[in-house]
Amino acid sequence: MEPETDQPKTGGGGGHRKHLAMLERLSKRSSASSSNAGAGAGAGAGTSPVDAFLARFAGAKLAAESALSACRASSPEDAAASLAAAGAAIDDIDRLVAEASHALPPYELRAALAAAADLRAAHRAAAAELRPKKSFSFRNKSRAPKNPPQDPATALPPQPPPPPELPNPSLDPILPGLGFRGRSGATLVKDLRRVSNGKDGDFTLADLVSCEVYLKGKCRALYIHRLRGCRVFVGAVLGSVLIEDVEGCTFVMAAHQIRIHEARATDFYLRVRSRPIIEDCSGVRFAPHALSYEGIEEDLRESGLEEETGNWANVDDFKWLRAVQSPNWCLVPEEERLQAVDISEAREQGDDT
Amino acid sequence: MGLLSIIRKIKRKEKEMRILMVGLDNSGKTTIVLKINGEDISVISPTLGFNIKTVKYQKYSLNIWDVGGQKTIRSYWRNYFEQTDGLVWVVDSSDIRRLDDCRAELHNLLKEERLAGASLLVFANKQDIQGALKPDEIAKVLNLEVMDRSRHWKIVGCSAYTGEGLLDGFDWLVQDVASRIYILD
Numbered sequence: 001m002e003p004e005t006d007q008p009k010t011g012g013g014g015g016h017r018k019h020l021a022m023l024e025r026l027s028k029r030s031s032a033s034s035s036n037a038g039a040g041a042g043a044g045a046g047t048s049p050v051d052a053f054l055a056r057f058a059g060a061k062l063a064a065e066s067a068l069s070a071c072r073a074s075s076p077e078d079a080a081a082s083l084a085a086a087g088a089a090i091d092d093i094d095r096l097v098a099e100a101s102h103a104l105p106p107y108e109l110r111a112a113l114a115a116a117a118d119l120r121a122a123h124r125a126a127a128a129e130l131r132p133k134k135s136f137s138f139r140n141k142s143r144a145p146k147n148p149p150q151d152p153a154t155a156l157p158p159q160p161p162p163p164p165e166l167p168n169p170s171l172d173p174i175l176p177g178l179g180f181r182g183r184s185g186a187t188l189v190k191d192l193r194r195v196s197n198g199k200d201g202d203f204t205l206a207d208l209v210s211c212e213v214y215l216k217g218k219c220r221a222l223y224i225h226r227l228r229g230c231r232v233f234v235g236a237v238l239g240s241v242l243i244e245d246v247e248g249c250t251f252v253m254a255a256h257q258i259r260i261h262e263a264r265a266t267d268f269y270l271r272v273r274s275r276p277i278i279e280d281c282s283g284v285r286f287a288p289h290a291l292s293y294e295g296i297e298e299d300l301r302e303s304g305l306e307e308e309t310g311n312w313a314n315v316d317d318f319k320w321l322r323a324v325q326s327p328n329w330c331l332v333p334e335e336e337r338l339q340a341v342d343i344s345e346a347r348e349q350g351d352d353t
Numbered sequence: 354m355g356l357l358s359i360i361r362k363i364k365r366k367e368k369e370m371r372i373l374m375v376g377l378d379n380s381g382k383t384t385i386v387l388k389i390n391g392e393d394i395s396v397i398s399p400t401l402g403f404n405i406k407t408v409k410y411q412k413y414s415l416n417i418w419d420v421g422g423q424k425t426i427r428s429y430w431r432n433y434f435e436q437t438d439g440l441v442w443v444v445d446s447s448d449i450r451r452l453d454d455c456r457a458e459l460h461n462l463l464k465e466e467r468l469a470g471a472s473l474l475v476f477a478n479k480q481d482i483q484g485a486l487k488p489d490e491i492a493k494v495l496n497l498e499v500m501d502r503s504r505h506w507k508i509v510g511c512s513a514y515t516g517e518g519l520l521d522g523f524d525w526l527v528q529d530v531a532s533r534i535y536i537l538d
């Protein structure tokens with residue numbers, strides 16, 4: 001397998017690329033014109049694309065809402081048909097939003113997506129109400145209509161068993177890997193250099209409240225979930241860190257990739273080879289890495305993290321895709337920054353995982 | 354009809370396949386694409402938007418669309434469904450907590466009509482990490498067997514970091530797609 005022509009978003013890929021783009025546009029247009037025969041006039045001259053979208057969206061939303069109310073009013077026999085109609089109306093909305101998504105400002109897009117999600121939820125609720133038993137199975141059709149259920153004793157047996165839907169396999173039996181979970185007010189220390197295979201595995205911090213966490217050595221991946229008021233110090237991660245749902249915490253860590261979701265009022269002291277990203281965050285601040293312990297240089301070097309890339313300040317906010325600075329994050333002012341933290345003295349107490 | 358037959362003809366001449374890579378964020382999609390293309394994988398930022406690579410593979414030319422998996426941009430996946438020949442779903446096999454999300458997003462995707470004909474390759478990535486779930490465990494958790502009758506699919510364990518398993522997966526996908534759309538060869 002050899003590389004041929006890369007086609008990045010910019011770059012003049014030449015006639016071949018143009019050709020593809022044109023085919024794509026054509027095919028989009030042909031499918032679009034057939035799918036919105038009714039509302040197609042919306043993009044007419046004179047109005048901006050956003051106004052045109054809002055008009056079409058309002059129309060589609062009204063259609064979906066009336067289809068939903070028709071569902072609630074319908075008799076059990078027509079329920080399936082009216083539910084399907086409402087579902088199709090909601091699909092139309094989704095399609096409309098998807099088509100316009102590139103052109104819409106973030107607020108309109110979010111509002112439209114939220115409205116679509118609400119309708120979807122209402123549809124699910126209506127569906128649950130109208131068809132409590134909807135298991136699909138092959139059975140003798142003549143049987144059902146024949147016995148009008150008078151006597152409860154005979155009426156019950158023919159009912160299909162309740163269940164259905166795909167049983168979602170449970171994750172419970174899966175043994176969790178290394179990590180600290182469900183602790184409060186504790187000082188948690190782990191030296192991965194003393195765990196066989198520690199450097200080849202992942203590590204998890206989950207459901208911690210007011211804890212101090214010291215993680216020395218190297219690991220391949222780090223998963224962090226639901227931390228409140230914790231201070232977390234991590235050696236080197238040769239791979240990615242995924243942080244979700246943290247509040248009032250401080251993190252000091254070095255890694256190849258860092259993704260931060262749903263963090264509030266939290267400071268990050270990072271060394272990272274690529275650009276860190278945040279999504280659904282507020283009040284998060286960033287500063288350069290500031291950690292030391294005996295042997296950290298070696299851990300960083302062996303993980304390809306010896307170099308300060310300056311990427312700790314190059315944060316991308318998925319909820320703010322614009323040129324101006326995101327309101328969700330900022331840098332920690334220099335005078336407030338932690339001085340280099342030395343965790344050499346932190347020792348394992350024996351109880352962990 | 355006119356347009357469709359033109360597209361088919363062009364595709365046949367150039368032996369092109371359109372491959373769509375999707376999956377949750379942090380699953381390793383971009384790393385897989387760069388690795389099979391022989392590029393540096395030591396500096397990869399989370400994907401804002403998408404990347405396109407054209408890769409020569411055997412006698413075929415693969416147009417690989419690698420689309421970002423962050424929650425905010427998953428709703429844009431549908432903009433890339435058109436004319437997809439092969440679908441690659443990438444799973445972080447060591448992120449056990451989010452396998453429920455992973456299953457829900459996958460099954461949501463598979464309902465999509467425009468993807469109905471696409472072959473599905475599931476990469477159980479990050480097999481090099483100690484404690485990662487094995488491909489058959491991932492298949493069970495993701496409920497893949499429900500597709501047995503409706504779609505060509507296969508799950509392959511891999512490591513984008515070492516490269517192990519990537520070619521096995523793409524070999525299967527390319528053969529499966531080719532046997533379907535270039536049936537005359």
